[in-house]
Structures are given as structure tokens and as C-alpha cells.
Amino acid sequence: MIRDVEMLVGMFPGQGSYRRGALLDAWRDGDVVVREVYAAVDDAAETLLGKNLTSVVFSADPPTAEGLFRQDPDLAQLAAYAQSVAMFQRLHADGVRLTGLFGHSLGEIAALVCSGAYSIADGAALLCERIRVLRELDSSGGVMLALGASSERVQEMLALVGDAASVIAVRNSPQQTVVSGPAEPLRAVAAVAAAIGVNATPLRSPHAFHNPLLQVARDELRRRFTAFAQLPLRTPVYSPISGRFYRDTDDLAELLAQHLVVPVDFGTAIDRLCRAGASAFVEFGPGGTLAGIVRANAPMATVVEPFHDTAAAVNFLTAHTAKADVAGTTPSTVDTPAMAPPVVPPQVRNVQAEVVPSVTAAPSAARDEVFQRVRGLYAETLGYPEEVLTPEAAFEAELGIDSVQQTELLQQVTKLFYLTSGNVSAPTTLSNLDSIVDYIIDNRATVGTTT
Missing domain, CATH: 1.10.1200.10 (ACP-like)
Known part of the structure; x- marks a missing residue:
């Protein structure tokens, strides 16, 4: 069972978390940590995708989040990864030590990198391989949709539409659930939502993530991920997808590939970490999306947002680092049910969802x-x-x-x-x-x- 320890927990957002201007001043001022992270991402992107990230996000006129997604969704994913890892490394260099980490969907790669399970360069390369595999093998045309309702109510809406390939992809809170699937059925879901007064927001996503539609891509991704060296974790990482803490004995290539086809339960992750003793959550993304989800699930938890005021965040976290410095107190096992294998619908033609903040609990x-x-x-x-x-x-x-x-x-x-x-x-x-x-x-x- 999860132990009763007080924890400072870092959160890593997924795709859609890039924000224009984040870390721009640090980059222009020659911040060594920021430049090293972005150099590693650029090397991977140029080698595997033939693209350069810094020339776009640190240009004289950087794109907005919407603009970058429309211009190049591949770079939007890399930008999210680079921003979160760079901010973590900056705080680490300033003496901040966290008890645990977890990520939202794509953010699990960043969390594992910051835990030491992969190098920064390998984390960027993992992401590039993920992009390449999905480009090559996903012909579903899938999209994602955020709905302002509980997963139970959303499941009823999906049943009304009656499309087996449209599934719950992310459970963020009792007030927000994300679905993924083919575009046409999800338009029908949005119409049902409008009819019953439920807010529906299309997400910036190039694929229907966390959906069995991506099974073929998942199999190839696992094969490619096995080429990357897996290292011992220095900081415990909880997986909202697997529903437990990662272990050094885990096959990370298998688990990370599995992310494509199984749902994220971020709300339950927050609840379990709070019961484990977490009362302060640090968001390593500039958008505040995960902070909003934490407030919806655990309204009395402290939320730290270093992108808004890095100095204040460092002062707060270093003052509490003594409490967080309890290496080895997080369990390697958590009582969770085994994941059932996903049901795979027939492959049809081609977010890491950026999630809209949820309503605060009563x-x-x-x-x-x-x-x-x-x-x-x-x-x-x-x-x-x-x-x-x-x-x-x-x-x-x-x-x-x-x-x-x-x-x-x-x-x-x-x-x-x-x-x-x-x-x-x-x-x-x-x-x-x-x-x-x-x-x-x-x-x-x-x-x-x-x-």
C-alpha cells in the first residue's frame, strides 16, 4: 500500500502545454541549463525528423500554441517536452529536490527523464521515434475532445453515439473527461454534449491518443524503444496510465508503447498521491493546465507554478526540501488491478491532449x-x-x-x-x-x- 509520507511532487504536462515566450529570456541570456536541454532536443529532432526547434520557438517572433500546432504539430510536442525538462533542470540546479514525479500522457516521458531513467537526449529521441511511428502507421484520422462531465456521464454519451472506436482517453477530474476516436463519431458526441448542456472542446492533437486504434503503431513503437538504454530511477515516478509507481525492473519500452492504447486516469493519480502524503504539486509547464486539474481534485493542495515566478517557487521548494528528501520511502509496489488488454477496432484511415482547466470542487x-x-x-x-x-x-x-x-x-x-x-x-x-x-x-x- 502507499505509505503515509509527506511529499513534494513534480507534474509534467503533455502535448499542448507549449506557450509562446516561455524560457525565451533565459535562452537569450545564455542560461547554460536551458541551452543544454534545447541543444539535446535539437540534435534529436535534426537527426530523426530533419527539424530544428530553437529556430522556431526562440525566433524573433515565436508562434503561439495554436500557431505552432498548425505550423508543425511535431515541434509542438518537442516544445512541450523541452520546456518542462528545462524548467525542472533549472530548479534542480538551484537545489530543489522533489519526492516524486508524474506526467500527463506524453509528460510521462519527461517525468522519467527527470527521474534519471533516460538521458535528456534519449528522451527527446524517444519522442521523435514516437512521432515518426505514428506518422507512418496511424491512418485512423482520429481526434480528441474534452467534455465537461464525469466519466460515467461521458460513457453514456458514447453509448448513445454507438461507435466502438470512440473511447474515454483521459479522466482528469469529476468535471472533465477526454475522449478520442474517429472524427465523425466525435462530432456526434459533441452534438450530444451541446444538446444536454455539456461543454465540449476539440483538442489540438494530431492523433487519437490512448485509443486501441493505435495498436499497430504501439507494436512498432515498442520495438524501437527497446534500443534505448534504461537507467535506474533516482526519483520515484507514478504512472497515471499504469496506476502505480514505476519500478527499475519494469520494461519501460513496453509500458511507454502501451501508453498509445490505454487511458490516462490523472484524477485518481492525484488522489492516490495525496493519500500517500503529497500536499504540494509543482507544475513543470507554463500553461497552468495541470494546476487546474489538481485544484479540481484536491482543492487544499498547494500548487507551485515556477514558470510564473521562478524565484518564488525556488524559495518555497528549497525551504521544504528537507521534508521531501526522503529517498526510498516511496513504495515500489502499489495495490492496483492488472490492466486488461485493449480491444482493438479495425484500423481505418489518420492529444496528448491539452486539457482545459476543470471546475474547482465544492x-x-x-x-x-x-x-x-x-x-x-x-x-x-x-x-x-x-x-x-x-x-x-x-x-x-x-x-x-x-x-x-x-x-x-x-x-x-x-x-x-x-x-x-x-x-x-x-x-x-x-x-x-x-x-x-x-x-x-x-x-x-x-x-x-x-x-
Whole structure:
């Protein structure tokens, strides 16, 4: 089972996460780390695809995300990979150490690279081979569609359309599910969604990822991926596709190829990591997409967005690195059901989805979660039964908790919820658990963001 440890977790977005201007100043200033990452990506792209990334994304007039996808979807994927790996390497060079990593679809390659399982150059080459194989072998014409509904409701919509090749590809949250399949049936799904008031957003994707339509490409991709050296992981990586942590004994070529045909369950990944002790998530993408998904699934988790304010993110994360530096505490096994082999529809003619941020979960549920955690902390520290720690019970008058104890407990709350010490109010202004919960919710900041 997943152990109860506190963790700082890095998240790597998939295709569609490229943003115009991200890391441009660092590149122009000659940042060594950024230039080394992009040089490795350029080498792979030029060798395997005959393309150059930096001449496009660091040009005098870089394209927008939409413009790059229309101009060259291959470079859009490489740009997403390069941006996330470069930012991770910058933070690592500044002393940031994370407890765990995970990626959204294509982002799993970046997560494995940053864990040490592959070199940066090999990660870029893996991505280039993936692009080449899909170009050669995917004739399905598949697309992807994000729907503002639960997977159960989306499954009902798919049943109405009745196309076996249209499947759930990504479960992001109870409010968002992504489907993939042939273009015409997905247009019908979008029409059903419009009729019942469900938001439907076509995604920038060159293929119907996470769909058995790509089985032929999956088989060839596994063969090509076996040529790349697999190294021991330095940092644990959780796979939202496999539903467990990767192990050094895993055949990564097999698992990464399998990604093409099996769905992503990102919402469950967030839930399991939170239960494992994760309370701060770092997004290594400039778009904030994964941050939005975290907020929808775990509204009280801290979200760190270094692309918005790198210095603030580094300061926050290095201050908490001591908690994260628990190498070896993440389990190598997680209780998960075995993956069933995908059903493969007949191959017909040719995202890593960029996912629209989801709606935040109900505030009442978030407040109750905070209260339960705070009450547990106070009960354990004071040796009180939880029943006496009601929301309104006065700390000093009713519970006999003096000002010194209140200050010490408030410091523990600050650490537990990753609040800045400068925000801590005087004990006299926080006189019961209800006021402590209000304080946490009011000061629960998103670190390194301008929003």
C-alpha cells in the first residue's frame, strides 16, 4: 500500500502545454541549463525528423500554441517536452529536490527523464521515434475532445453515439473527461454534449491518443524503444496510465508503447498521491493546465507554478526540501488491478491532449477536509479525544490550551499546509478550530503564480 509520507511532487504536462515566450529570456541570456536541454532536443529532432526547434520557438517572433500546432504539430510536442525538462533542470540546479514525479500522457516521458531513467537526449529521441511511428502507421484520422462531465456521464454519451472506436482517453477530474476516436463519431458526441448542456472542446492533437486504434503503431513503437538504454530511477515516478509507481525492473519500452492504447486516469493519480502524503504539486509547464486539474481534485493542495515566478517557487521548494528528501520511502509496489488488454477496432484511415482547466470542487468538501486534518493534528499533539475538539470550542477557556501551546500548534499547522510563516496570526485572533480553518483557507496560496 502507499505509505503515509509527506511529499513534494513534480507534474509534467503533455502535448499542448507549449506557450509562446516561455524560457525565451533565459535562452537569450545564455542560461547554460536551458541551452543544454534545447541543444539535446535539437540534435534529436535534426537527426530523426530533419527539424530544428530553437529556430522556431526562440525566433524573433515565436508562434503561439495554436500557431505552432498548425505550423508543425511535431515541434509542438518537442516544445512541450523541452520546456518542462528545462524548467525542472533549472530548479534542480538551484537545489530543489522533489519526492516524486508524474506526467500527463506524453509528460510521462519527461517525468522519467527527470527521474534519471533516460538521458535528456534519449528522451527527446524517444519522442521523435514516437512521432515518426505514428506518422507512418496511424491512418485512423482520429481526434480528441474534452467534455465537461464525469466519466460515467461521458460513457453514456458514447453509448448513445454507438461507435466502438470512440473511447474515454483521459479522466482528469469529476468535471472533465477526454475522449478520442474517429472524427465523425466525435462530432456526434459533441452534438450530444451541446444538446444536454455539456461543454465540449476539440483538442489540438494530431492523433487519437490512448485509443486501441493505435495498436499497430504501439507494436512498432515498442520495438524501437527497446534500443534505448534504461537507467535506474533516482526519483520515484507514478504512472497515471499504469496506476502505480514505476519500478527499475519494469520494461519501460513496453509500458511507454502501451501508453498509445490505454487511458490516462490523472484524477485518481492525484488522489492516490495525496493519500500517500503529497500536499504540494509543482507544475513543470507554463500553461497552468495541470494546476487546474489538481485544484479540481484536491482543492487544499498547494500548487507551485515556477514558470510564473521562478524565484518564488525556488524559495518555497528549497525551504521544504528537507521534508521531501526522503529517498526510498516511496513504495515500489502499489495495490492496483492488472490492466486488461485493449480491444482493438479495425484500423481505418489518420492529444496528448491539452486539457482545459476543470471546475474547482465544492468549497464545503474542501473545508471539511481541512477541519478533519487540523482536528487530527491537535488531538494527536495534545492527547485529546477528537470528540472534544469541536469547531467552536474555545482553546483557552474551554480546552485549557495556553498561548504557548497555541503558538506551537499554529507553527505545526503552518508546516502541514505549506503556509508562509509571515502570514501567521497572533494566537489570540485564532481562538478555536473554526478560526484556524478559516485562516488556512484564506492563506492557502498558490506559490509562484501571478493569478
